[in-house]
Amino acid sequence: MRLSQLFTKTVRDAPGGEVSKNAQLLIRAGFVYKEMAGVYAYLPLGLRVIEKIKQIVREEMNPIDSQEIIMTSLQRKEIWEQTGRWSDETVDIWFKTKLKDETEVGLGWSHEEPIVEMLKQYVQSYKDLPLSVYQFQTKLRNELRAKSGIMRGREFVMKDMYSLHSSAEDLEAYYNRAIEAYRRIYARLGIGDDTYVTFASGGAFTKFSHEFQTICDAGEDVIYLHRGRNIAINEEVIDDAVAEMGINRDELEKVKTAEVGNIFNFGSQKTDDMGLRFTDANGNQASAYLGSYGIGITRVMGVVVEKLADEKGIVWPEAIAPAKVYLIRLGDNEAVMRHADELYATLTGRGIEVLYDDRDLRAGQKFADAELMGIPYRVTISDRLEADNKFELVVRQNGVQELLTQDELLAKLG
Ligand code: ATP
Ligand code: MG
Numbered sequence: 001m002r003l004s005q006l007f008t009k010t011v012r013d014a015p016g017g018e019v020s021k022n023a024q025l026l027i028r029a030g031f032v033y034k035e036m037a038g039v040y041a042y043l044p045l046g047l048r049v050i051e052k053i054k055q056i057v058r059e060e061m062n063p064i065d066s067q068e069i070i071m072t073s074l075q076r077k078e079i080w081e082q083t084g085r086w087s088d089e090t091v092d093i094w095f096k097t098k099l100k101d102e103t104e105v106g107l108g109w110s111h112e113e114p115i116v117e118m119l120k121q122y123v124q125s126y127k128d129l130p131l132s133v134y135q136f137q138t139k140l141r142n143e144l145r146a147k148s149g150i151m152r153g154r155e156f157v158m159k160d161m162y163s164l165h166s167s168a169e170d171l172e173a174y175y176n177r178a179i180e181a182y183r184r185i186y187a188r189l190g191i192g193d194d195t196y197v198t199f200a201s202g203g204a205f206t207k208f209s210h211e212f213q214t215i216c217d218a219g220e221d222v223i224y225l226h227r228g229r230n231i232a233i234n235e236e237v238i239d240d241a242v243a244e245m246g247i248n249r250d251e252l253e254k255v256k257t258a259e260v261g262n263i264f265n266f267g268s269q270k271t272d273d274m275g276l277r278f279t280d281a282n283g284n285q286a287s288a289y290l291g292s293y294g295i296g297i298t299r300v301m302g303v304v305v306e307k308l309a310d311e312k313g314i315v316w317p318e319a320i321a322p323a324k325v326y327l328i329r330l331g332d333n334e335a336v337m338r339h340a341d342e343l344y345a346t347l348t349g350r351g352i353e354v355l356y357d358d359r360d361l362r363a364g365q366k367f368a369d370a371e372l373m374g375i376p377y378r379v380t381i382s383d384r385l386e387a388d389n390k391f392e393l394v395v396r397q398n399g400v401q402e403l404l405t406q407d408e409l410l411a412k413l414g
Pocket of ligand 1: 110143150151153156157259260261262294296298
């Protein structure tokens with residue numbers, strides 16, 4: 001992509017009132033646009049990051065036999081009444097509205113109940129199980145506080161997956177496969193080392209649910225780590241968990257974290273409440289077992305910004321960067337221009353994504369933008385370099401700089 005064609009521009013200052021680091025940087029770099037508190041639009045570069053995160057998630061969900069769908073944002077009140085979750089006392093973040101004929105409808109904050117309702121139409125016999133479906137969708141939640149930038153949105157993208165099984169054991173086995181798939185996802189997103197599978201409250205069937213918590217100062221959660229036993233526990237359940245697992249409190253380390261995902265074993269509670277049953281091999285009606293597995297796609301993006309950014313701006317891991325290379329052309333020397341155009345074509349031809357800074361701007365501005373946007377490799381062509389037949393390569397993450405011939409450069413960038 002040529003930056004001269006990109007409609008967004010970087011800005012020196014984030015809008016007043018934006019207190020979170022992730023949103024400040026993403027707005028300044030032109031990745032997101034703030035509509036109002038907790039509500040952000042994703043611009044071309046930001047959308048590329050989201051799509052890459054989604055693709056990584058897809059590549060880990062498809063192999064555990066989950067099928068991608070998209071449910072609706074408008075939801076029926078009756079579906080949620082079956083489990084008592086239409087009430088604003090039970091769920092305090094509902095956005096609700098009415099159709100022209102006064103029928104009340106909800107705007108999807110979650111899809112657990114609507115998915116079960118939908119699956120009732122397709123699950124009749126044990127032969128229809130197990131099954132797993134997932135979606136990427138914008139959830140709408142009337143969150144009380146929205147001060148964490150894209151880490152807590154009133155509108156945000158979630159990946160939610162649901163699996164249905166004919167027995168508790170089968171669900172348990174799938175649940176463990178999902179945990180492993182999640183671990184691979186966070187590793188590929190560049191936050192694997194700091195992400196812990198954490199015991200949390202809210203399990204319906206099992207005593208605890210599991211959250212994926214990433215160490216992050218801007219996070220809103222607190223967990224306790226037992227490094228020796230490799231156990232992490234959310235502070236909400238710490239008394240229970242310590243008793244249950246026989247943990248010595250003195251060995252726990254308190255850390256601030258962001259919940260980047262969570263998984264629940266519902267047992268057969270929700271399916272029983274909603275009347276999703278199936279005919280087993282003996283012809284009897286039996287209960288089905290439900291698991292639910294979420295990942296905060298846009299929250300993860302915010303967490304990556306928070307954790308990896310430095311004083312110059314964002315630092316994207318290569319796997320989710322909007323481009324691999326930021327190509328800078330300096331001056332208006334014709335040979336430089338031609339060489340830059342050729343290198344852009346060569347890299348693009350090899351499937352390497354490039355942001356080509358072909359704008360008529362000062363060198364300092366181009367370098368600053370490359371750093372602010374956090375593109376992993378910066379390649380510069382200038383008069384001086386041209387004379388030596390060299391390109392300058394700078395790695396965003398560690399600032400390491402090299403002067404390379406074109407062949408060396410291509411070998412490096414793959
Ligand atoms: P939290 O405890 O942070 O309020 P939650 O427990 O309500 O989140 P779920 O409903 O299970 O979260 O959603 C699944 C995932 O979606 C969470 O693990 C989190 O990563 C993400 N998420 C939840 N709420 C938000 C939000 N308001 N903005 C961005 N991401 C969110
Ligand atoms: Mg939570």
